[in-house]
Amino acid sequence: MTWHSFLNFSTMEHRHLLAAYATVLIVQGGYFFWVLRGWMRSKNTRK
C-alpha cells in the first residue's frame, strides 16, 4: 500500500480505513491536548 492508496477516497474500504485511523488519532490527540490544556492552566494558577 502507498500514501496514494491510503488517501484514496474512491472506494468504501479505503474510506473506512482512513476513517478508522483518523478516529484513533482524533480521540487520542483530543484527550492528550485536553490534559495538556489542564496542565498549562494549573501551572498558571499556581504562579
Add this chain to the structure above:
Amino acid sequence: MAIVSRSTILRPIVWLWFLASLVVLVIGFHEAIFVVPTDAAQGDAGRIFYYHVPSSMLSLLFPYINFLASLAYLYWRRREPLKALTADALALTAAEITVVYATICLLTGMIWGRATWGIWWTWDPRLTSMLLLWLLYVSYLMLRRFSSTGQSQTLAAVLSVFAAVDVPIVYMSIRWWRTQHPAPVFGGGPDSGIDPSMAPAFYWNVLAWAMWGIFILGFRFALERRRQLAEQEAALSAIEASLETPQ
C-alpha cells in the same frame, strides 16, 4: 551535597518516554499501512485490525488499574487519607483512559463492521458487553463530576468494583457464545493466532499504544495530583485565615 528534586529526575524520563512512544507509534503505523500485505478476504479494510485490536486489548487492562486503585482508596480512606487521595487520583485517571480506549474500540469496530459485514452495529454479546463497559466507566466519570454529596469518591470506588465485573464478561463473550464478532485471535484454541506476516505490525502497534497509554496515564495522574494539592493548599489557607480573624 545538593538535593535533587523528584521532578528534576522525572522530567527527562517523561520526555524520553513521550518521544519513544511517538517513534514506536510511527513504526507501528508504517508497518500496518505500508509493510503488511493486503488481506486476501477483506482488502485494505483489514488494516483496521492493527489499531482496533491493540486499543481493545488495552481497554480491558486499564479497568484493572482503576479497580485496584479503588480498592486501595476504600482501604485507606479512613486509615491513611493522604495515600487514599493518591489512589483516588490513579483510579480517576485509569477510568478516563479506559473510556478513551473503549471509545476507540467501539468506533473503529463500527467502521470496520460496516466495511466487512455491511452493518454498523449488531446486538451480539461482544459488542453489547463492550458498550456496557463503556457506559459503566462513563457513568463512573459522570458520578464523580456531578455528585454533590461529598461522598462521590467513595461511591465511585464502589461503582468501579462492580464495573470491573464486566471486564471478564467482555473477554469471555466470544468464547462463551458464537457471535457475529470474529472468534478470538489469541488464546482461542488450536485455530487461533495470526499469520506470521501480520505479527510485526501487530506487536509494534500493541507496544506503541501501550507505551502511549502509560505516558498519558502518568501525565493525567500528575495533573490530578497537582489539582488535589492546590485544593489542599486552598483549604489550609482558608483555615489559617479564619484563625487570624479577630473574634
